[in-house]
Amino acid sequence: xxxxxxxxxxDETRLIARTPEQFEKSxxxxxxxxxxxxxxxxxxxxxxxxxxxxxxxxxxxxxxxKVFLPDIPGIYEEGVFKLKNLRDGINIKxxxxxxxxxxxxxxxxxxxxxxxxxxxxxEAMRNLGLETRVVYRGELPVKKWDPEFSRVIxxxxxxxxxxxxxxxxxxxxxxxxxxxxxxxxxxxGEMEAxxxxxxxxxxxxxxxxxxxxxxxxxxxxxxxxFSQRTSQEExxxxxxxxxxxxxxxxxxxxxxxxDIANKQGRVAGGNIGGYPMSFPGxxxxxxxxVFDLEVATTGVDESEAEKSGCHPVSTIIWxxxxxRSLSKGRKxxxxxxxxxxxxxxxxxxxxxxxxxxxxxxxxxxxxWSGMNIDEIGYMDLAYSPSFGGAWDPIQTAAQxxxxxx
Amino acid sequence: xxxxxxxxxxDETRLIARTPEQFEKSxxxxxxxxxxxxxxxxxxxxxxxxxxxxxxxxxxxxxxxKVFLPDIPGIYEEGVFKLKNLRDGINIKxxxxxxxxxxxxxxxxxxxxxxxxxxxxxEAMRNLGLETRVVYRGELPVKKWDPEFSRVIxxxxxxxxxxxxxxxxxxxxxxxxxxxxxxxxxxxGEMEAxxxxxxxxxxxxxxxxxxxxxxxxxxxxxxxxFSQRTSQEExxxxxxxxxxxxxxxxxxxxxxxxDIANKQGRVAGGNIGGYPMSFPGxxxxxxxxVFDLEVATTGVDESEAEKSGCHPVSTIIWxxxxxRSLSKGRKxxxxxxxxxxxxxxxxxxxxxxxxxxxxxxxxxxxxWSGMNIDEIGYMDLAYSPSFGGAWDPIQTAAQxxxxxx
Numbered sequence: 001x002x003x004x005x006x007x008x009x010x011d012e013t014r015l016i017a018r019t020p021e022q023f024e025k026s027x028x029x030x031x032x033x034x035x036x037x038x039x040x041x042x043x044x045x046x047x048x049x050x051x052x053x054x055x056x057x058x059x060x061x062x063x064x065x066k067v068f069l070p071d072i073p074g075i076y077e078e079g080v081f082k083l084k085n086l087r088d089g090i091n092i093k094x095x096x097x098x099x100x101x102x103x104x105x106x107x108x109x110x111x112x113x114x115x116x117x118x119x120x121x122x123e124a125m126r127n128l129g130l131e132t133r134v135v136y137r138g139e140l141p142v143k144k145w146d147p148e149f150s151r152v153i154x155x156x157x158x159x160x161x162x163x164x165x166x167x168x169x170x171x172x173x174x175x176x177x178x179x180x181x182x183x184x185x186x187x188x189g190e191m192e193a194x195x196x197x198x199x200x201x202x203x204x205x206x207x208x209x210x211x212x213x214x215x216x217x218x219x220x221x222x223x224x225x226f227s228q229r230t231s232q233e234e235x236x237x238x239x240x241x242x243x244x245x246x247x248x249x250x251x252x253x254x255x256x257x258x259d260i261a262n263k264q265g266r267v268a269g270g271n272i273g274g275y276p277m278s279f280p281g282x283x284x285x286x287x288x289x290v291f292d293l294e295v296a297t298t299g300v301d302e303s304e305a306e307k308s309g310c311h312p313v314s315t316i317i318w319x320x321x322x323x324r325s326l327s328k329g330r331k332x333x334x335x336x337x338x339x340x341x342x343x344x345x346x347x348x349x350x351x352x353x354x355x356x357x358x359x360x361x362x363x364x365x366x367x368w369s370g371m372n373i374d375e376i377g378y379m380d381l382a383y384s385p386s387f388g389g390a391w392d393p394i395q396t397a398a399q400x401x402x403x404x405x
Numbered sequence: 406x407x408x409x410x411x412x413x414x415x416d417e418t419r420l421i422a423r424t425p426e427q428f429e430k431s432x433x434x435x436x437x438x439x440x441x442x443x444x445x446x447x448x449x450x451x452x453x454x455x456x457x458x459x460x461x462x463x464x465x466x467x468x469x470x471k472v473f474l475p476d477i478p479g480i481y482e483e484g485v486f487k488l489k490n491l492r493d494g495i496n497i498k499x500x501x502x503x504x505x506x507x508x509x510x511x512x513x514x515x516x517x518x519x520x521x522x523x524x525x526x527x528e529a530m531r532n533l534g535l536e537t538r539v540v541y542r543g544e545l546p547v548k549k550w551d552p553e554f555s556r557v558i559x560x561x562x563x564x565x566x567x568x569x570x571x572x573x574x575x576x577x578x579x580x581x582x583x584x585x586x587x588x589x590x591x592x593x594g595e596m597e598a599x600x601x602x603x604x605x606x607x608x609x610x611x612x613x614x615x616x617x618x619x620x621x622x623x624x625x626x627x628x629x630x631f632s633q634r635t636s637q638e639e640x641x642x643x644x645x646x647x648x649x650x651x652x653x654x655x656x657x658x659x660x661x662x663x664d665i666a667n668k669q670g671r672v673a674g675g676n677i678g679g680y681p682m683s684f685p686g687x688x689x690x691x692x693x694x695v696f697d698l699e700v701a702t703t704g705v706d707e708s709e710a711e712k713s714g715c716h717p718v719s720t721i722i723w724x725x726x727x728x729r730s731l732s733k734g735r736k737x738x739x740x741x742x743x744x745x746x747x748x749x750x751x752x753x754x755x756x757x758x759x760x761x762x763x764x765x766x767x768x769x770x771x772x773w774s775g776m777n778i779d780e781i782g783y784m785d786l787a788y789s790p791s792f793g794g795a796w797d798p799i800q801t802a803a804q805x806x807x808x809x810x
Contacts, residue, residue: 247785258795259788267783280783287787296787357792358763365767368784369774378672378685379773382692382701383664387762390663 039212041232058234058272061209061222062265065202065240065256070112074173079181080196083117095195096128107131108180110193112170114141116288116295118199119153122162123291125197133163133191135184140166144297146335148316149351156293165191202256204241217243219254226278228268236272238264245281248299248346248367249308257286284347285364287357296360299347299367302337311340312347313404319393321355323385334359336373336397343372343405358387359394373398373405444617446637463639463677466614466627467670470607470645470661475517479578484586485601488522500600501533512536513585515598517575519546521693521700523604524558527567528696530602538568538596540589545571549702551740553721554756561698570596607661609646622648624659631683633673641677643669650686653704653751653772654713662691689752690769692762701765704752704772707742716745717752718809724798726760728790739764741778741802748777748810763792764799778803778810 020030035049045053067082069075081092099106109125111118114136125132134141134157140150141157141164157164168186173196175182180192204221206214215223215231222230222242230237239261243252260282270277287296305312314337320327332352338345348363350356366376377398383390425435440454450458472487474480486497504511514530516523519541530537539546539562545555546562546569562569573591578601580587585597609626611619620628620636627647629635635642644666648657665687675682692701710717719742725732737757743750753768755761771781782803788795 257788259786259797262795263783280780282785285785285787287789287792289789289791294792296789298785298787357787357789358766360787361763361767362770364786365770365774365776365784368780369770369776371770371774375685375773378668379770380687380690380703381664381769382690382703382762382765383662384692384694384762386694387692387699390667392664 036208039208039235041212041235044234056234058236060265060268060272061214061230061235061237061241062239062261063205063208063237063241066205067198068201068203069198070170070200072170072172074175074182075198077173077175077182079194080173080198082198083121084202092195092197093128096130099194104181104194106194108193108195109133110135110182110184110191110196111199112136112184112196113199113201114138114143114164115199115201116142116286116290119157119290119295120288121197121199122157123160123289126160126162126291130195131163132161133165133193135165135168135170135186135191137169138166142295144301145295145349145351146301146316149295149333149335149349152333152351153290153293153295156291160291202240204254204256206241209237209241217252217254219243219252221254223252224264226280227271227276228264228279229271236268238268245279246300247281247283249284249304251308255282255284255286283364283367285360287360292353293351294354294356295351296356297347297349298360298364299337299345301347301349305337305339305346310346312337313340313401314338315397315401315404317393317397317400319389319396321352322387323389326385330354332356332359332393334393334397336363336376336394336401338373338401338405340405343374343402345371345373345376355388355393359392362394373401377402441613444613444640446617446640449639461639463641465670465673465677466619466635466640466642466646467644467666468610468613468642468646471610472603473606473608474603475575475605477575477577479580479587480603482578482580482587484599485578485603487603488526489607497600497602498533501535504599509586509599511599513598513600514538515540515587515589515596515601517541517589517601517603518605519543519548519569520604520606521547521691521695524562524695524700525693526602526604527562528565528694531565531567531696535600536568537566538570538598540570540573540575540591540596542574543571547700549706550700550754550756551706551721554700554738554740554754557738557756558695558698558700561696565696607645609659609661611646614642614646622657622659624648624657626659628657629669631685632676632681633669633684634676641673643673650684651705652686652688654709656713660687660689660691688769688772690765692765697758698756699759699761700756701761702752702754703765703769704742704750706752706754710742710744710751715751717742718745718806719743720802720806720809722798722802722805724794724801726757727792728794731790735759737761737764737798739798739802741768741781741799741806743778743806743810745810748779748807750776750778750781760793760798764797767799778806782807 023030036046037049038047045055047053067084096106109130109132111121111134122132141153172185180194182193209222217223222237224237224242228236240256246253267277267279285298302312316335319332321330321332330353332355335349337347345366350359377395381392428435441451442454443452450460452458472489501511514535514537516526516539527537546558577590585599587598614627622628627642629642629647633641645661651658672682672684690703707717721740724737726735726737735758737760740754742752750771755764782800786797
């Protein structure tokens, strides 16, 4: 008997069930609103919070992540929201909708954090008509990207009336400001808001794993091997609770993203079901949209490259998402990072009013297969004036970078 | 001394000149409106149409392609246009503009051919307000794509009031129909139009090459090697006049596309200038836009795969250009073709209201580096709901196809 905590995929290419009823029909027992309190690895049993004990041959940990909340007074005040699951989204929308008029109208939002979830939230808040502020301890948003690109994102925020407040660390949240419900105290001044949203990242949820004695990696996530097995052979871990192998840095890292979780789930399922599978790792591809900007990255940045023992060289070029004559002023910035000693691509970043994700996806495959920038400069891509120039920005950037090797 | 016929790029990453004056300033002599009548390979001289003889050490043929015109009466009538260069575009626009009112108003257009240039032209004609017909000898447009995708393109034409007339071969064009300037006679009935545009493809222009005794390949184009040298060591050929190596079919083929020509030019220039370079071939990536559809392909189709000794298996899946909840009914079709014996990807096609080019570019890199569909099913791409689901259609299609191996 195998118990899964999370979704179950039995068939190789098709999700067989989405609702508890569908799962049951497929012969998979589902326990909702049931906590797993303890895993007894010697007996091969899980103790549930209702006292019941379930035996297992294989067990999959899909305990996910938990929101990082700063340890400051007032973090649990009404009107302060974390951002993790569907329920949080519904709570935020309900809170704003219930305060559409009158003296407690929800007018002002503060978002703490400036990662890609914070960027997406700022757009959502503006779309709901709120005055929106992003408050961040650093100088520029989305520090994973080059400052030149972060500045473009900052311009996009400004263009859409999102106020980016840099260099501020939250110290406390208090109820009842002068004009609004809440007051945010920072290390450098205070500001008011009717709603405060915490988007400062997540941490792996490893409470049960630690209690069970599973090995935890340097990243704080459950250690797994390429078959998704933990340090206990019969226990697997998948998704936001475990680490993942980065093919470019050649390190096990923590990257809690939905596409990675899905793949890991399939790999664990295959291994348990008797189809041996291996998770081949990631190259660090990710993307988001903020207002009219596409933002994407893949591979490693310079500092990660240096930590992996590489000598990174990089270049940024500015191009257009379609042929210049058709782009109507829209821009596309592309950064490539390569290893000076080998010429191999190490990473890429892109920001643009269109075109960023398509470049980063192609470059992710280049990273995946270990291509060097010589090859990338002349590889064959689908050219059409509607989608780019006769020289793709990828090729131009690779040829420029080649000179720095 | 080196003479180029075509553009010159001296610097490795920068076009140094665009106008004749800029070329001259860079020390490159430019002769416009000057024909090359004969190449004397023994003396190393080119005889120009003004009688002058220019000596060369290296020579680059960039004689391009010529339009294919069907050998039928009336093909040179006024109002019948070929489609090749900027001048043709200007001529077409002028012709239509000069007939904006009165009895000879240009109301109806016929486009002969149904390749991707014909598709783009049909959009252009509709944008100019003309009743537009595409007349083609085959059953469906763009035969390079799977019939399932060609039918989607046909629907897009119909939705935009372009009348697609299949199974008709032009027999003659006559002046003065009943209501229009021109009458097209086909093997099966006739129809009238005020303008007829021939978009039936191009052929390599090899007249001078043949006179010079350069070897011509099976494709009808000048034979070159990976350094772009012709059968005469000191004569290079680049662009639409020469063949190109297809890495997937492992054959020299004819594919007159602008991005390929640009790369070949750089390679020839490098070799002549003392920086030995090799053109690595193509995978056959191409794309076009027709109205709201993106259409793209890469690699080979089933029949090309069979000719190359492969055993192709394929699958088509229908997905969406962004997460299903954000796609507002927009669709994206993706076809993958793999080799049954090796599992290697052989080709891909995509059609969609967005997303087709980004998929085909990523898959072009997969083809470039010889990836198999096992790997493609689990590789890392930049996931975000704005740009797709947690499982990219590429991965879903690869996993479905895997079952057919």
